[in-house]
Amino acid sequence: MFLCGSNFVGGALACAITPTSIEPIHYIELKNGVYDDLYLSKAVDFELTDTCPNEWNFDTILWAKFNGNANAGNVDWNLETTSHLILKSRNEGEFKWKTIAVKEIHSTDDFVINYPDYFIASGQTVEYAVVNVLYGAEGNYATTKITPKFSQMFLIENGVVWGTEITDGNCNTTRCIPSSTVELLNSRYPIFIRNTLANYDTGTCAGSFVPLLDEGGCDLAYDDQHDYQRIRYQKEFMDFLADGIPKILKLPDGRLWIIQVTPSPSDSAKTKYNDREISWSWVEIGDVNSEEDLYYLGLSDVSPEWWNK
Numbered sequence: 644m645f646l647c648g649s650n651f652v653g654g655a656l657a658c659a660i661t662p663t664s665i666e667p668i669h670y671i672e673l674k675n676g677v678y679d680d681l682y683l684s685k686a687v688d689f690e691l692t693d694t695c696p697n698e699w700n701f702d703t704i705l706w707a708k709f710n711g712n713a714n715a716g717n718v719d720w721n722l723e724t725t726s727h728l729i730l731k732s733r734n735e736g737e738f739k740w741k742t743i744a745v746k747e748i749h750s751t752d753d754f755v756i757n758y759p760d761y762f763i764a765s766g767q768t769v770e771y772a773v774v775n776v777l778y779g780a781e782g783n784y785a786t787t788k789i790t791p792k793f794s795q796m797f798l799i800e801n802g803v804v805w806g807t808e809i810t811d812g813n814c815n816t817t818r819c820i821p822s823s824t825v826e827l828l829n830s831r832y833p834i835f836i837r838n839t840l841a842n843y844d845t846g847t848c849a850g851s852f853v854p855l856l857d858e859g860g861c862d863l864a865y866d867d868q869h870d871y872q873r874i875r876y877q878k879e880f881m882d883f884l885a886d887g888i889p890k891i892l893k894l895p896d897g898r899l900w901i902i903q904v905t906p907s908p909s910d911s912a913k914t915k916y917n918d919r920e921i922s923w924s925w926v927e928i929g930d931v932n933s934e935e936d937l938y939y940l941g942l943s944d945v946s947p948e949w950w951n952k
Contacts, residue, residue: 681707681715698723701783722751725775725782729949730758735768735788741934742949748775761799762931762942764897765792779948792895795863796850798883799891801942804855805880806863809895812850812920819843844900848892849922852880874919877910884908884923889940892925901929901940 673681682695686702699706707715730744744758756773763769768790775782795806796814822837851873856862884904893899908923929936934950937943 678709680709681705721754721775722748724777726778727776728754728756729774729776729781730756731772731774731784731951732760732763733770735770740772740951741932742945742951743943745945745949759802761797761802761804761891761893762899762937763791764893764899765895766790766897794895796848796895797855797891797893798848798852799893800883800886800888803883805852805883806855807850807852808863812848812852814846814848814892814894816844816846819845843927845905845924845926847922847924849920851920852876854879874917877919877921880921881908881910884921889928889942891931891942899931900925900927901931901936901942902926903928 671681671683680695683704683706684696684702685704686700695706696703705715707713725748728746728748729742730746731740731742733740743760743762744756746753746756748754760769760771768788770786770788772784772786774784794809796809796812797804797806799805819841820837821839821841822835824833824835826833853863853873853876885908890902890904891899892902902925905924905926908921910919910921912919929940931937934943934945935947938945938947938950
């Protein structure tokens with residue numbers, strides 16, 4: 644019985660067939676019929692009609708269109724509203740993200756993104772985010788964290804990785820802060836003069852370097868039971884050092900730099916002829932956390948429009 648738009652239960656729609664249970668829905672079954680769509684939404688302010696919305700939104704839980712399959716995900720929505728997929732990273736506890744990869748999206752196959760990140764330190768927890776972008780407008784962030792650890796020293800250039808076990812190598816550094824002291828006639832102590840903001844590292848490294856195996860991980864391309872196998876890589880590594888291209892130097896203690904190798908590397912024997920190492924010096928030329936430095940030094944192809952200002 645309805646009186647003035649209400650019924651004896653007290654609500655205008657208390658007897659409507661629309662489910663009003665507040666219990667979580669864990670199971671839905673459709674049978675004995677022909678269905679065009681199944682649409683579920685978190686929204687509570689929608690208008691009850693016999694047609695589905697025109698597109699996905701952030702309240703949509705699932706939408707099965709039954710176009711020859713029972714898929715109910717939002718891959719089609721992502722394809723319709725995604726022009727690029729970007730991958731970002733940041734150290735745990737930091738606020739600013741760094742864009743490390745950008746991929747144009749033309750089909751659902753393009754949503755698969757694989758990117759080897761050589762710019763993270765050993766023992767440093769790093770957060771990654773995959774973000775869909777529609778012509779500059781970012782969508783939701785899908786994030787995860789990892790903490791890499793390794794025991795080798797690595798020298799990396801555009802996906803080419805050389806390494807040595809840290810027990811077979813070493814790296815010594817010096818902090819450069821160009822300055823001078825001036826002794827005055829009427830003062831017992833000199834004055835300190837520093838006319839530049841220059842503040843960078845230099846160093847010398849040595850080791851028996853070999854390339855990383857193609858199948859990934861941190862395994863080096865030699866049998867550690869037969870050290871002499873590393874000798875055949877000596878000349879190739881020398882060519883790598885002398886190519887004049889900036890590189891990433893990573894140590895297992897968590898330090899890493901963007902460096903330029905300086906003249907002149909040397910190949911010398913240690914206790915015996917087949918026990919050899921290459922030593923070389925370097926200078927720091929950029930900030931590994933700077934998108935600008937990575938781009939202009941040729942270590943990243945992420946152009947300025949994708950940088951996080």
